[in-house]
Amino acid sequence: MSIPCTVCYGIDVSGSRVVVVRSMRSGKDITHETRFSGAPGDVDTVAQNIRGEVDENRAAVAAALPVQDSTTRWLSTPFPSVQKARKVLPSILDVQLPFPLEHCVYGFPALEASENGTIRALAVVGRVTDVEQRLEQLQGVGFDPVILDHEGLALWTQGQIEMPAAPDTLRVIAYAGYDRTVLVIGRGSEYRGSYGSRYGWSPVLDARISDEVPGVTDLLARIRLVLRTHVTAVAEQGAIDWVWVGPGAEAGSAIQHVEERLSLPRKGRTAQEPSTFLCRALCTRALQDGLMRWNFRLDTRSHSQFRAWVYARCKRVAVTYLVAGLLLCALNIGWLAHLHYRDARAQSRLEEQARAIAGSERLVRGQEMLVAERAKTEQDALSAPFRKALDPRLTTLLHEVLRTTRETGLAIESLSLREGEIWIRGFTDDWDRVDLFSERFQMPGWEVSVDRQDALMDERVRYQITMVETL
Template identity: 30%
Template structure:
């Protein structure tokens, strides 16, 4: 999994985005100005010269050489989910995980409440070959972004969707290196490579993507980019064929031939979701590793300076705390004596144990009155059965006492058992849940044993 700092060049301030579509190269210089990025299209020769003089540049991995997959974590815990995500990705890759450059990015939560993650990957050999291709053209990319993510996020950034659930279809028309990227206002959906001379195949991709959505009524917004987006005759024919499977509004991004390069530079220099860099591991650019070392060295220097400052001021702090400690010691003795009902000469943990013993002795004497004032076992039984019914729990046996409870039965799902445990905690019990494998009917056998406070729950 790539670290966030390895997927961007915000610290650099400027970067050149290089988009290679087949044999065509477009370059854009991006400069970070506050919270936004200003862009300047460049001649390819000038851009290569700037890189040779030390300017940092970013490129992209083509959609046809990458894989993007959504995964729903099998755990509610994000920590556990992040540990298991590489294993899930390995199962779905057509090549070994160790032979890939990959990044896993958090993507909110699914309808089930579990965390969702977007994983992108490419073969190490394909990444190495891409670097060599760009090197041959005069560019040494520090970052290699994912083409589909770049197209979708830049399109959303330059022109917000008309509706929250509208589907933005970014058509990057670039000959044999064309791309279709799909996404909503907040979520990337999919990316497919296609060829402009094969519009029928592209139409089938559009139809398949629409069929995969949960609702077929989503509004489509077609965004046209790429070198061939300036060809009015081609765009008109493509709109007719592709739009027949998903009607919606159409618009063309400004300077479409430079759009992908603009997206690459913008993502490298700005904050935002789904940032990634597929030039990692053994292929990582030396600029990234050197920057990481500088950040680490600076952090160590700051920590050292802070330690020296604290050491120099510690003597004065100790003198001040000595007086405070004496005052607190007197207050502690007074509170302990009032709570225990008699003077307590001991200090620290021993004093606390003496006070606790005195409180426990009085509590046992008051226990009959506490139980009398609290809810009856009948009332508690009614609340437990009502809570079980609301959480789809079928109780087979229930043993209820003031100091303990034991429930056995069947649950509709694991979440219902967890809600029941939370309910028993609110009653004052200390429940322990045991869940067994579900049966053929999908129901989950469960057992809850709980010790309660001595006295009435709550």
């Protein structure tokens, strides 16, 4: 987790030198500014100002545990599941350490799937005593870091940001410090390991380096050993992307001497402002989320500012859940109330309408339609004679039938007219006249059927027409 402040102070404390860099986050950009570079005795004023900012929660301090006081290991597990891998990782780590795991601060800042599908993890370990000693050292200078990072990881990730390595190229980041030398090795963007040496570069920064300077031979031997471990082919040596960082990198003659003695075929590059590189790395990692983030100040050793952030974050999450829960409650209660209101309004209108039809004051809920239909049936029955009285349908129909029979030349013997039914019986001298009559009455809502009998002695065709209303 990145720190919530926008300002971070990166501290690099070597034996005789202290470097302080102030970094500020603005959006995705981070700007760095060197605040102090000098002897520990002169840093008091700066440290006091920084403490003031930290107390007001406007800034945080980040430092590193040196590589020689810590270790990183890639561990392979037999499981493809991250959860299962997490359970066995401490045991796997324990057997690889020369001291008990209980005496260490450790963690696994990177877990990834290996080529065979199982999980491998990067373990970071520091002995509790070393962590506490480093914190005491920093506090002695006047700084109480919120984040105590791993030096090797910090150098590696900053190297990827400032000078990204080409894919599959062996990358060495060499930190030349006042009291230590660190080599961080990787391939492309993949971190492999960090190696530290207590050889400091302060003796050579002001004088010409030579093999007679104490410790240089040991340093070169150490570097050669590390390279032999990682460089598999002689040809590959030429492809090493060597990057010099740290205050020692500013001493060009010393760098040149080391490169010559190592017989590096390709000259190494020097980072911009190499003396503040580590501080920039620490600040960048503190201010931005990213890969392989780490803090040795865990659990009981965590900084009060860090605990305050965790508390605030925990509180913020709880408040978010609380608000979300209350919102859910309010939305659902509101929705149910709205539905209930609409249902009640529909029910009240239904009762009102049913009451208006039935004329009854008391209605059983759910019986509204039944009561209204009954009332309507009764009222329809009582009102039907009034509606029919003004409708002269049968007279009109009788008139129409008599007119049509006259026009078509049909003689009527008898006629019976009822509501929805006409029955005519008679005779004619021509078959077609009956058809003509029935054609005239082929209108919607009526079904006309004709029954004709053969002509008898009098040559009359007897017919019977039945008309039934179908609608």
